Amino acid sequence: MESIHEKAQVLIDALPYIRTFHGKTFVIKFGGGALDGGGEESLSFAQDLVLLQHIGIRPVVVHGGGPQISSLMGRLGMAFEFVNGIRVTGSDAMEVVEMVLTGRINREIVTMVHRHGGRAVGISGRDAGFLVGTRKVHDGRDLGHVGEIVSVNPEILDLLDRHRYIPIVAPVGVTSEGEALNINADEAAAVIAGALKAEKLIMMTNTRGVLDDKGELLGSLDREEILSLIGRGVIAGGMVPKMQGCLRALAEGVGKVHVIDGRIAHALLLEIFTPEGVGTEIVRGGGE
Numbered sequence: 041m042e043s044i045h046e047k048a049q050v051l052i053d054a055l056p057y058i059r060t061f062h063g064k065t066f067v068i069k070f071g072g073g074a075l076d077g078g079g080e081e082s083l084s085f086a087q088d089l090v091l092l093q094h095i096g097i098r099p100v101v102v103h104g105g106g107p108q109i110s111s112l113m114g115r116l117g118m119a120f121e122f123v124n125g126i127r128v129t130g131s132d133a134m135e136v137v138e139m140v141l142t143g144r145i146n147r148e149i150v151t152m153v154h155r156h157g158g159r160a161v162g163i164s165g166r167d168a169g170f171l172v173g174t175r176k177v178h179d180g181r182d183l184g185h186v187g188e189i190v191s192v193n194p195e196i197l198d199l200l201d202r203h204r205y206i207p208i209v210a211p212v213g214v215t216s217e218g219e220a221l222n223i224n225a226d227e228a229a230a231v232i233a234g235a236l237k238a239e240k241l242i243m244m245t246n247t248r249g250v251l252d253d254k255g256e257l258l259g260s261l262d263r264e265e266i267l268s269l270i271g272r273g274v275i276a277g278g279m280v281p282k283m284q285g286c287l288r289a290l291a292e293g294v295g296k297v298h299v300i301d302g303r304i305a306h307a308l309l310l311e312i313f314t315p316e317g318v319g320t321e322i323v324r325g326g327g328e
């Protein structure tokens with residue numbers, strides 16, 4: 041953005057979107073890979089959140105922290121293992137997971153929002169019975185304290201929204217007996233977006249969006265195309281649970297899903313307020 045004319049044009053172009061999205065809920069998942077410990081890009085993300093709230097959008101942030109958990113486990117001399125992108129979580133690992141997600145990353149994001157004049161409250165799924173779940177069993181294998189969400193109680197979010205606080209959610213759930221559960225952050229964001237019937241679910245990650253087999257960005261995808269790309273192995277690794285979350289959110293009534301690069305400054309605003317966007321948008325297939 042160079043001249044005042046260009047800046048004005050950006051604002052003029054954004055006006056119809058601002059009207060459309062007024063009062064709507066956007067669930068924004070900020071992945072651990074996109075969070076670099078408070079660098080410029082992370083700060084621009086916090087700035088964008090504050091701006092979205094100012095113009096009447098209701099942002100709900102769900103953050104990850106997988107790389108940061110692995111890093112601390114490594115420093116503590118603990119081995120870690122993933123099964124299909126899900127961390128096998130014994131009791132010691134659960135202690136580290138909660139320490140990093142709720143104790144560190146959640147605090148960092150709240151602080152970043154405050155540095156930009158916003159008001160944020162950090163919660164985990166353990167607060168106010170927000171995310172209640174059960175232990176997940178994967179292909180008959182016990183994964184320890186890994187959770188699957190059974191119910192979302194949005195009361196705490198309504199309360200925060202009424203007082204104009206941005207909720208920052210750590211993906212830790214709780215069983216009905218009070219045991220902590222480690223929930224994949226993509227899954228948590230998708231389930232929360234579905235429960236809130238959010239207008240948008242925006243996945244901020246560490247790649248430009250979903251890429252094809254030549255590494256080119258795919259601007260728009262529907263369910264059939266995603267299933268085909270997974271089948272051909274073009275979508276792999278951590279992108280598979282992300283896509284499953286995106287499809288689940290759409291099936292549960294979320295308007296549209298976006299996968300964007302959280303390392304790009306102001307990626308959130310560019311995706312929401314420009315017709316071309318910067319990442320991949322995922323839409324319902326024709327006829328649905």
Ligand SMILES: Nc1ncnc2c1ncn2[C@@H]1O[C@H](COP(=O)(O)OP(=O)(O)O)[C@@H](O)[C@H]1O
Pocket residue numbers: 070071072073074104106226244245246247249250251252274275276277278279280282
């Ligand atoms: N087709 C694809 N397009 C983009 N990324 C892909 C694709 N297939 C696999 N990936 C991998 O998925 C990663 C994103 O998932 P993940 O690391 O779990 O992110 P996050 O921490 O944000 O949840 C990318 O960095 C990339 O290595």
Ligand SMILES: CC(=O)N[C@@H](CCC(=O)OP(=O)(O)O)C(=O)O
Pocket residue numbers: 070071072073103104105106107109125126127137186187211222223224225226
């Ligand atoms: C069960 C499970 O795998 N939980 C994840 C939670 C964090 C997460 O999902 O973080 P990203 O979004 O940064 O990957 C984990 O332990 O790594």
